[in-house]
Amino acid sequence: xxxxxxxxxxxxxxxxxxxxxxxxxxxxxxxxxxxxxxxxxxxxxxxxxxxxxxxxxxxxxxxxxxxxxxxxxxxxxxxxxxxxxxxxxxxxxxxxxxxxxxxxxxxxxxxxxxxxxxxxxxxxxxxxxxxxxxxxxxxxxxxxx
Amino acid sequence: xxxxxxxxxxxxxxxxxxxxxxxxxxxxxxxxxxxxxxxxxxxxxxxxxxxxxxxxxxxxxxxxxxxxxxxxxxxxxxxxxxxxxxxxxxxxxxxxxxxxxxxxxxxxxxxxxxxxxxxxxxxxxxxxxxxxxxxxxxxxxxxxx
Numbered sequence: 398x399x400x401x402x403x404x405x406x407x408x409x410x411x412x413x414x415x416x417x418x419x420x421x422x423x424x425x426x427x428x429x430x431x432x433x434x435x436x437x438x439x440x441x442x443x444x445x446x447x448x449x450x451x452x453x454x455x456x457x458x459x460x461x462x463x464x465x466x467x468x469x470x471x472x473x474x475x476x477x478x479x480x481x482x483x484x485x486x487x488x489x490x491x492x493x494x495x496x497x498x499x500x501x502x503x504x505x506x507x508x509x510x511x512x513x514x515x516x517x518x519x520x521x522x523x524x525x526x527x528x529x530x531x532x533x534x535x536x537x538x539x540x541x542x
Numbered sequence: 543x544x545x546x547x548x549x550x551x552x553x554x555x556x557x558x559x560x561x562x563x564x565x566x567x568x569x570x571x572x573x574x575x576x577x578x579x580x581x582x583x584x585x586x587x588x589x590x591x592x593x594x595x596x597x598x599x600x601x602x603x604x605x606x607x608x609x610x611x612x613x614x615x616x617x618x619x620x621x622x623x624x625x626x627x628x629x630x631x632x633x634x635x636x637x638x639x640x641x642x643x644x645x646x647x648x649x650x651x652x653x654x655x656x657x658x659x660x661x662x663x664x665x666x667x668x669x670x671x672x673x674x675x676x677x678x679x680x681x682x683x684x685x686x687x
Contacts, residue, residue: 469614535587
């Protein structure tokens with residue numbers, strides 16, 4: 398199995414609310430948007446964020462599980478270049494309808510971060526990590542490595 | 543807020559089991575691996591998969607929530623180029639210690655797919671989607687779009 402992530406799918410109880418948050422609120426542009434069915438948003442080279450109904454996602458998994466509910470064991474992170482950008486992005490997310498779960502602050506690991514929850518409760522960390530760099534070709538490096 | 547995913551963090555109850563599955567089992571190479579603390583694996587340009595303790599992740603979110611538990615509302619997907627590759631990847635994941643949740647089969651949306659759960663219960667879909675293409679620069683396109 399190659400070392401590759403292609404999609405992150407969020408099962409949401411209210412697809413319209415999720416679309417409003419990510420498309421209208423954050424201003425993200427979808428690759429494919431089928432109202433009432435599914436919305437795909439590109440969030441990295443080769444990687445899509447997919448908004449899908451919680452019941453439909455459970456049905457797709459197909460083992461009789463109940464509709465998916467947040468937050469589970471997965472958090473998503475959006476890294477930025479400075480502490481000031483962390484503040485700005487958390488404020489923008491809140492204006493778009495997010496709930497601030499952790500206000501921006503120094504992180505135990507040495508950076509600066511905060512968390513918000515999208516309307517479905519999915520957790521996003523917004524972080525400035527001075528020890529992490531992304532090369533122009535997308536290779537991620539740690540100062541400590 | 544820019545349209546960007548930087549990390550997907552999995553909160554796991556047994557970090558050693560997660561490391562064994564992804565590093566030894568699947569053969570993935572970490573960018574940074576601090577035994578007993580955290581493991582970062584690059585899974586797309588600019589994107590890391592992070593393995594972290596479920597209790598430590600809850601503490602990092604910092605609002606007093608209990609340790610994160612799978613599966614929640616998020617599924618991850620690994621796309622491949624053919625139905626045969628779906629079969630092969632699911633078999634490889636099972637040999638590495640995954641639980642097959644949905645055996646490989648035709649999908650309602652027209653492709654071919656299956657699901658496995660990692661040792662923490664995180665759901666991965668393995669899929670061949672003939673309607674989706676990734677350009678050399680990482681741009682994702684749908685045939686339907």
